[in-house]
Amino acid sequence: MLLARSGFKPSSQHKCSLNNSRTRLYRRVSLQVYAMATDANEAASRRVVICGGGIMGAATAYYLSQLGVAATVVEREAVAAAASGKAGGFLALDWNDGSPVGPLAQHSYALHAQLAGTFGSEEIGYRQLDTLQVAGQAAPSRSQSRGGGSKSAQLPGWLDGGITACSRLGSKATTAQVHPAKLTHALVSAAEAAVGSKLLLATVTGVTTGSNGAVTSVRVQRQQAAAEEELPADAVVLAMGPWTDAARAWLPAAPVTTGQKYHSVVLRPKEPVSDTAIFTSFRTADGRSVEPELYPRPDGTVYACGEPQAVPVPGQGPAGVTVDASRCDVIKGVAGSLASCLADAAVEAEQACYLPLSSDGLPVIGRLPGVQGVYVATGHSCWGILNGPATGQAVAELIVHGSTRSLDISAFDPVRVCGVPR
Ligand SMILES: Cc1cc2nc3c(=O)[nH]c(=O)nc-3n(C[C@H](O)[C@H](O)[C@H](O)COP(=O)(O)OP(=O)(O)OC[C@H]3O[C@@H](n4cnc5c(N)ncnc54)[C@H](O)[C@@H]3O)c2cc1C
Structure with a gap:
């Protein structure tokens, strides 16, 4: 022809x-x-166990299901119980360009739009939005703060506080948002519906390998069960966020993983505000420089995060993460100073969670060296929601095809950060 x-x-x-x-x-x-x-x-006949029900575990289960493979997601508390349920969900197409994460982010940004098409934008709180950087400072009194600063034409009307500078960081073509918890739940549910993947509420307590060095099972402790049990496995994915570090007790080659704690609040103003993400640089009344981020969401709430706290990752999991009310007060104070509608907004959540960090700051994605059948997906720092879909897709391809088809992930090979002695 x-x-x-x-x-x-x-x-x-x-x-x-x-x-x-x-x-x-x-x-x-x-x-x-x-x-x-x-x-x-x-x-399809492989027994895949995914340790962790955050965005990495959920996305891996979803993309495995797209390749016809059912997995068991083992989660100690609840799907999206940690950062994947408490993150901002801000997505940027090109903010990682020039770093090894650039191609991962570009690909994942496109996958988010695809997922919005599959699940429905409203279902997962996805939308494209403009993004601004604003500088501001606490005003001595509320009457002086309103209308102060050099306002720009691009500044949305709801930002009526003490703003001293404003510049554009992104447009609807390059920045977007998703509701992290809704997306993570949607990914798990879709994997369950498509191929019968299962969610098991249990804590992973070990990974067993055979004499040939291949993984054979995952040891779990179900909630409220007296004894541990073994889940037979041919492939195991370590996706426990900052708690992936615990795997070093079971698999010496597992990567060192730490966490950085941040706080966030969810506010509901009386009237919804426009779809503009706001990165801030703010000087508080006591002279501190703080940088909360504000993300108005399609559901009418405004998510605001910031205020790091140097506290080790709690061993008992997300349930052990405490909230420092004074840090949430700082975030609410900045939000209220920049926008009067946020000063008297209802507070729907005050929470804290940890960024998962690798020892060199890059994500850790790929096969664990020295153990056949173990894969890692962690260390995504402040871009885990953005990069979750591309990571899950790559890990699913590795498990099914033995190599990735969608993306070269060699920059994230666990070999570079694995096996570091305690
Ligand atoms: C305040 C804040 C705001 C953020 N905002 C954004 C943003 O706007 N955009 C963006 O792209 N990224 C953002 N991030 C980063 C993003 O949230 C994380 O990178 C991402 O959620 C990490 O996902 P994860 O699946 O690796 O880990 P987690 O979400 O931490 O999930 C790990 C899961 O593993 C489970 N687990 C742990 N140990 C075990 C065990 N032994 N057995 C079974 N289960 C276990 C935990 O219970 C948890 O549910 C933000 C992070 C923070 C802290």
């Missing part, structure tokens, strides 16, 4: 060699199709 379209008339010799090469091509394609079918059949 293609030859005829181009007007080329094949000679008998051409026909012969064409037929031969067609036959060879047919055989090769048949073998590939057979190999892919075998891959898919083998993959």
Whole structure:
């Protein structure tokens, strides 16, 4: 067909060699199709256990389900119980350009738009939005603060506080947002519905390997069960956020993972505010420089986060994360200083969670060296919601195909940060 379209008339010799090469091509394609079918059949029968029900575990389960593989997601508390349920959900297309994370972020940004198409934007709180940087300061009195500062035409009306400078950081073409908890839940539910993936509420307490160095099972302690049990596994994904560090007790090669605690609040102003994300640089009345971020959400709330606190990751999991009310007060104070509608907004949540951090600051994605069948997805720092979908897709491809198809993830190979002695 293609030859005829181009007007080329094949000679008998051409026909012969064409037929031969067609036959060879047919055989090769048949073998590939057979190999892919075998891959898919083998993959479908694999027992995959994902440790952790945050965005990394959920996205891995979802993309595995798209490849026909059911997984068991083991989560100690609840899906999105930690940072994946308490993050801002801000997404940026190109803010990681120039770093190894750039291509991961670009690809994941596109996947978020796809997921919004699949699940429905309203279902997961996805929308594109403008993003501004504003500088401001606490005013001596409320009457002096309103209308102060050099206002810019691009400043939304609801930002009526002591703003001294404003600049554009992103547009609807380059920045967006998603509701992290809704997305994480949607990914798990879709994996359950598509291929019968399962959520198991239990704490992972160990990973067992056989004499050949391949993983054989995951040890779990179900909530309120007396004894531990073994889940047989051919593939295990370590996606426990900052708690991935605990895996070093079971698998010495597992990466050192730490956490940085931050606070956040969810406010509900009387009237919804416009779809503009606000990054701030604010001088408080006592002269401190703070940088809360404000994200108005499609559900009418405004999420605001900031205020780090140097506290180790609690061993008992998300339930052990305490909230420092004074840090939440600082965030609310800045929000209220910049926007009067936030000063008297209802407070729907005051919370804290940890960024998962690797020892070199880059995500850790890929096979754990020295143990067959163990994969890692952690260390995404402040971009885990953005990069969750591309990470989950890459890990799913590694498990099913043995290599990634969507993206080169060699920059995130666990080998660079693994096996560091305690
Ligand atoms: C305040 C704040 C705001 C943020 N805002 C953004 C943002 O706007 N955009 C963005 O892209 N990123 C943001 N992030 C970063 C993002 O939230 C994280 O990178 C991401 O959520 C990490 O996901 P995770 O799945 O690796 O880990 P987590 O969300 O921490 O999930 C790990 C899960 O593993 C479970 N677990 C732990 N140990 C065990 C065990 N032994 N057995 C079973 N389960 C276990 C935990 O209970 C938890 O549910 C923010 C982070 C913070 C702290």
